[in-house]
Amino acid sequence: MGEKELRRSLSVFPIGTVMKLTDLTARKIRYYEEQGLIHPERNEGNRRMYSLNDVDVLLEIKDYLTEGVNMAGIKRLYELKEHEKADRLKATQHVLTDDDVRRILRSEFQAVGGLDGDNPYQNFDGSHIFR
């Protein structure tokens, strides 16, 4: 792991900072952890400490949810080793319609359910914090 990756995985933010950085509630942040999407470390006092990588994942989760992808779908996306396929998609297409998401999920790892196609939001420009 290079120096840069190391810095990005340094656990330095308490949940309050992450709340502001992501505009998520503490409840949501802890829930996404419970769902295995992030793995913040704990300090000596048992407080969760988050890394820049965690923050990025949380922002991505927000994007996915806005797209209409449910937790099950998001988990499947993150199961793709290192997120590589999804990342490449985001990097090349930059904007995914609900239909795209649906097609990808179905074709790449079978049906996942939970896609209703009624969410108009699209925000796959990859512009996250501390890039």
Next chain:
Amino acid sequence: MGEKELRRSLSVFPIGTVMKLTDLTARKIRYYEEQGLIHPERNEGNRRMYSLNDVDVLLEIKDYLTEGVNMAGIKRLYELKEHEKADRLKATQHVLTDDDVRRILRSEFQAVGGLDGDNPYQNFDGSHIFR
């Protein structure tokens, strides 16, 4: 101010994180603030929140102290607009002997006192956190 500078001045770290990042005690960190060397913001709950820039300044302060420069000297150094002269010195010379520091301080802004010339440490490579 560019995007990068903005990120570096985002107040996101609580004092506990800064303590670990810099290996300074809370007492020292607050004291350097009291001396006007850093200016952490406060959150709604009155807790100090530090930026990457603050962390860098603290690491520089550590370096200066290790070099034998006292608070008065460090303040003078930071009085140099944007730290430009000191930065250029660090960038070009990379290693300053106590004697160098003494000469610089004396010639550039008169005597500052507090330099004993007995400190063997030198660490001006500029390799700080989150670069």
Next chain:
DNA sequence: AACTTATGTAAGAAAATATCACATAAAATA
């Protein structure tokens, strides 16, 4: 010797975070 500097430490208050439990609208499923 007396004063100043830079830092340690202690006490009490306030803020942030933890866990656990219960509530619930919307979505999924039977």
Next chain:
DNA sequence: TATTTTATGTGATATTTTCTTACATAAGTT
């Protein structure tokens, strides 16, 4: 449609972190 699950809100209580203020002190300075 009735039932269950999902994703999140809210409240209570405990613990940790940080704040301010005050006093202490070794080392350096005058």
